[in-house]
Amino acid sequence: RNLKTKICNEPNPGDSWCICMWATENLITEVGCDNVHINCAATDIPYLLRSVSDGGWDLSTARECIKRKCPEPNAELQLDATANKSAVLMASFHMILFVTIYHMIM
Numbered sequence: 001r002n003l004k005t006k007i008c009n010e011p012n013p014g015d016s017w018c019i020c021m022w023a024t025e026n027l028i029t030e031v032g033c034d035n036v037h038i039n040c041a042a043t044d045i046p047y048l049l050r051s052v053s054d055g056g057w058d059l060s061t062a063r064e065c066i067k068r069k070c071p072e073p074n075a076e077l078q079l080d081a082t083a084n085k086s087a088v089l090m091a092s093f094h095m096i097l098f099v100t101i102y103h104m105i106m
Contacts, residue, residue, distance in 0.1 A: 015039075021048060022055035026064040033065035040070035 016039050019027070030037050048066055051059050 012025060018042075020054060021059055021062060022053075022057035024048075025057045025059050027055070027063050028065050033061075034066060036065065038066065038069050040066075043070065045070050063096070 015038070024036075045066055048070070049063055050071070051063075053059055
């Protein structure tokens with residue numbers, strides 16, 4: 001029975017809906033990871049990856065599926081943040097160096 005047309009209709013339009021972690025584990029166990037469509041952008045991936053169980057269900061299958069289907073959250077942003085952090089640290093170092101030299105001259 002396909003409940004999608006009932007759930008993804010007014011007043012809740014959209015293309016998907018949220019289910020709890022234990023239901024996700026059960027679904028993936030029943031139909032396999034390849035047959036489950038996960039909206040990675042709408043999923044709290046870090047929370048799921050930290051969770052061991054929910055509702056008495058071992059979440060290991062769901063965690064493995066999420067790791068496979070969803071890239072590390074903000075992986076590109078983390079790389080950019082690291083580069084930006086290095087640039088900020090370097091700029092801070094130059095500012096400290098400039099201030100130190102300025103005070104030595106004056």
